[in-house]
Amino acid sequence: MNYKEVTWKNKRQIGRMISIVENAAPGHEKIFEQLYDKTGHAYVIGITGPPGAGKSSLTDTLAKAYISQEKKVGIIAVDPTSPFTGGSILGDRIRMNELSTDPRVFIRSMGTRGQLGGLSAGTASAVQVLDAVGADVIIIETVGVGQSEVEIIKHADSILMVMVPGLGDDIQAMKAGIMEIGDVFVINKSDLPGANKTKIEVEAMLSFMSKKGWVPPVLLASATRQEGIGEVVEALENHRLYQEKEGLLFERRKRNVNELLMEVLQDRLFRKIKKLEEYPQVLEDLTAKKIDPYTAAKRLFEQI
Amino acid sequence: MEKPIRVLVGKPGLDGHDRGAKVIARALRDAGMEVIYTGLRQTAEQIVHAAIQEDVDCVAVSILSGAHNTLLPKINELLIKEGGEDILFVAGGVIPEADIPFLKEHGVKAIFTPGTPTTVSIRFIEEHVKR
Numbered sequence: 001m002n003y004k005e006v007t008w009k010n011k012r013q014i015g016r017m018i019s020i021v022e023n024a025a026p027g028h029e030k031i032f033e034q035l036y037d038k039t040g041h042a043y044v045i046g047i048t049g050p051p052g053a054g055k056s057s058l059t060d061t062l063a064k065a066y067i068s069q070e071k072k073v074g075i076i077a078v079d080p081t082s083p084f085t086g087g088s089i090l091g092d093r094i095r096m097n098e099l100s101t102d103p104r105v106f107i108r109s110m111g112t113r114g115q116l117g118g119l120s121a122g123t124a125s126a127v128q129v130l131d132a133v134g135a136d137v138i139i140i141e142t143v144g145v146g147q148s149e150v151e152i153i154k155h156a157d158s159i160l161m162v163m164v165p166g167l168g169d170d171i172q173a174m175k176a177g178i179m180e181i182g183d184v185f186v187i188n189k190s191d192l193p194g195a196n197k198t199k200i201e202v203e204a205m206l207s208f209m210s211k212k213g214w215v216p217p218v219l220l221a222s223a224t225r226q227e228g229i230g231e232v233v234e235a236l237e238n239h240r241l242y243q244e245k246e247g248l249l250f251e252r253r254k255r256n257v258n259e260l261l262m263e264v265l266q267d268r269l270f271r272k273i274k275k276l277e278e279y280p281q282v283l284e285d286l287t288a289k290k291i292d293p294y295t296a297a298k299r300l301f302e303q304i
Numbered sequence: 305m306e307k308p309i310r311v312l313v314g315k316p317g318l319d320g321h322d323r324g325a326k327v328i329a330r331a332l333r334d335a336g337m338e339v340i341y342t343g344l345r346q347t348a349e350q351i352v353h354a355a356i357q358e359d360v361d362c363v364a365v366s367i368l369s370g371a372h373n374t375l376l377p378k379i380n381e382l383l384i385k386e387g388g389e390d391i392l393f394v395a396g397g398v399i400p401e402a403d404i405p406f407l408k409e410h411g412v413k414a415i416f417t418p419g420t421p422t423t424v425s426i427r428f429i430e431e432h433v434k435r
Contacts (some may be wrong), residue, residue: 012387015359023307086308087333093344093354100350100357108359111308111338 001027003034008072008134011106017129018108022122024267030127035132040067040253042131043240044138051143053162056095057223058232059141059304063096065233067104074106074130074138075099076123079260081111081269088112092141106130112143124155124260154259159251160185160232161216163202165194179205182216182234190220190228214242276303284289309433310360314342314351316379319369324397328364331422332429348375352382355391361433362392364425372399373406380411392433396425 006013021028045062047055056077060293063073077092097104108130111121123140130138135257142152152159161182185206187199217235221228241251273279279300286296313329315322322344329339340358342351355363363383367375376395383391395407396416404415413432416425 011353015357019359079374081338082333084335086336087338089329089333089339089341091343092342097342097346097350100342100353101347107354109338109340109358113308137397179343184371247385 001030003031004038006133007104008106010133014106014129014133015108017133018122018126019234021125021129022110028125031129035128037222038132039128040131042135042138043158044125044127044131044140044156045139045236046152046159047139047162048152048159049162050164050167051186054165055162056092058160058162058186058188058221059092059139059221060099060194061226061229062232063099063105063137063139065229067102071136072104072106072134074127074135075108075128075141076130076138077107077109077141078112078123078143079109080143081113086113106135124263127155128169153181154256157252158236160236161185162188163198164189165192165198167198183214184232185216185218185241186221186228186232188221188223189216190222191225202292213246214239255284273300273303276300278303309337309362309429310340310358310428311337311362311364312340312342312351312355312358312360313364313366314354314414315344315366316346316348316375317367317369317371318345319367319371321342321368322366324368328366328396328422328425331426332364335426335430337429348378348382351379352386352388355383356386356388360391362394362429364394364396364429367395367397367399371400372384372397372404376407376412377410381399383411390434392429394425394429396420 003017006017015030019025021031049055049057059075059077063075066073075096077090079088079090079092081088088111090111091105092109093100098108108126110126127138127140140152140155152236159181162187165187165297185202187195187202189195199218199220206216206218219228219231219235220234243252282296282299285291286293311332313325313332315325329341332339340354340360342354351363351365363379365379372395380393383389383393392413393411394414394416395412399415399417407415414428
């Protein structure tokens with residue numbers, strides 16, 4: 001199979017390639033080998049925020065804005081996997097049904113599949129595939145719980161933080177610890193009472209951070225009413241231009257590929273170690289407290 | 305980690321009763337499957353395009369409107385056209401016995417009528433998806 005010839009039009013092939021890389025199934029290394037030099041064109045936007053903030057609706061509306069600019073849009077929508085059964089209900093498409101049949105859009109849902117970070121292990125791989133086959137913009141929508149907000153930085157060029165009025169006072173915003181990673185903030189459902197108050201609170205919180213350079217804008221929007229969307233697109237574009245001008249985009253991507261390399265190395269290393277003949281014995285000795293974890297690790301490392 | 309079975313659950317056509325679809329979606333989730341739930345009032349095109357992009361192993365639709373003889377063959381036709389002929393296609397809902405042979409001729413591999421235990425549907429999907 002020559003993956004280099006797969007184009008944006010070939011949805012069936014793209015779907016299959018994403019499955020292969022997501023599952024690290026046979027052939028996934030070949031896909032990377034053939035496609036990696038074609039990646040780097042797409043701009044990757046991460047969307048995160050608390051459950052019910054309107055991330056899916058906003059993703060839908062943003063995607064529509066991008067396709068009206070003649071851009072090809074890839075969407076990766078991540079929902080949680082049950083740690084008990086391994087099953088999941090991926091329901092983000094409900095808000096994106098109009099885009100389902102649009103040839104300029106490719107939507108893929110993913111379960112977190114037990115990844116602690118809340119982002120699917122396959123997310124980064126799926127981004128690479130969509131990038132290589134010609135996406136101009138890739139939107140990753142994550143579950144806004146646990147550590148996913150922090151994980152998403154590893155995969156995105158800009159982070160859009162979605163908030164809603166009425167989730168609590170400014171102390172909640174501090175607690176969440178999410179202020180540091182947002183590049184653009186949106187107060188969605190801006191028709192609800194308290195939207196402006198939330199905006200001012202978020203702005204006040206951000207002003208304490210005294211970050212040099214980029215000051216994250218805080219915007220009001222309503223995804224379902226299609227209000228304020230143009231401003232969000234513009235703010236994301238400004239952030240991209242700012243990063244390019246300052247040479248920050250290169251730095252960010254370098255950091256991201258470093259993360260990717262670490263993950264691949266980790267995976268390889270763990271698999272290799274678990275296959276060692278001595279592994280079961282070391283595990284048994286460790287359980288029986290005959291050796292400590294550091295001695296165990298040392299013994300295994302010596303075998304590699 | 306073993307790859308979970310991916311199933312699209314959706315409701316084609318004009319019918320707003322999604323309780324059955326939701327019960328099935330939850331049952332499949334609890335059986336360890338990844339369920340892509342696309343919701344109500346889907347066209348055959350929307351269901352098939354979603355199935356292709358999501359690379360599902362199975363398309364499971366719930367239909368209570370009586371339009372099954374029109375919509376289900378259309379979904380099957382589009383699945384074949386888009387290269388998804390290997391995707392297992394099953395349906396559930398209020399479908400008269402007399403219509404079942406016709407639907408089976410048109411690519412619906414199983415039809416689960418009211419009262420079917422979810423375990424039966426789950427086992428059928430587990431045994432018939434191409435892995």
